[in-house]
Amino acid sequence: MHPIPRPHDLLWGMSLAHLPADAPEWARQVLSAGQPVVVRRAMVATGQIAVGLRGASRDQRYASVMPASGIMRSVRPEQLVESLPSRDLPALRALALLKSSLDGLGLRWGVTGSVGFQLATGLAVAHADSDLDLLLRTPVELSRADACELQLLLDGAPCRVDMQLETPSGAVALRDWASESARVLLKSHAGARLVNDPWQLRELAA
Structure with a gap:
């Protein structure tokens, strides 16, 4: 059982299936490489977590959501x-x-x-x-x-x-x-x- 995610926590477990169809290619590469996402502040549906993906450059930032059930590992x-x-x-x-x-x-x-x-x-x-x-x-x-x-x-x-x-x-x-x-x-x-x-x-x- 993972602790309740807080802003700035790093989470592993988000999959390509959790990304919308119009997500940038670099975001797909980030998840394919097994990199974590970071919890952000936003109102989301119950059972979902607001997260952000980061790419190789400062302009590569993407806001998304993932299901709490998908968390495999978390680091505060x-x-x-x-x-x-x-x-x-x-x-x-x-x-x-x-x-x-x-x-x-x-x-x-x-x-x-x-x-x-x-x-x-x-x-x-x-x-x-x-x-x-x-x-x-x-x-x-x-x-x-x-x-x-x-x-x-x-x-x-x-x-x-x-x-x-x-x-x-x-x-x-x-x-x-x-x-x-x-x-x-x-x-x-x-x-x-x-x-x-x-x-x-x-x-x-x-």
């Missing part, structure tokens, strides 16, 4: 930082440098984006100019002061680091929450909206 972002490979890229060096401090937060965190995909598959999709994309699971509010301190830590890394705070209602960029902006963009399965407090469920329900 936090599993990808349990052990790290050699630090041959700035993003990997940044990950190694930040690991101890992020572990010390006492919150679950992980790596997403091209670096996460490379760690999960072994495919060399990250490059010297790749950003490091991270997520931090924040079931309770992270104060603005703590967010500023954390953003300063990330800004000292050898490459650009972008972190998403995963709240119970969706995700918000750490950089936004650490800023002086009164409202921040919250991304959820229902779409994106500006909110004052991404942890305030009463506001989100309004």
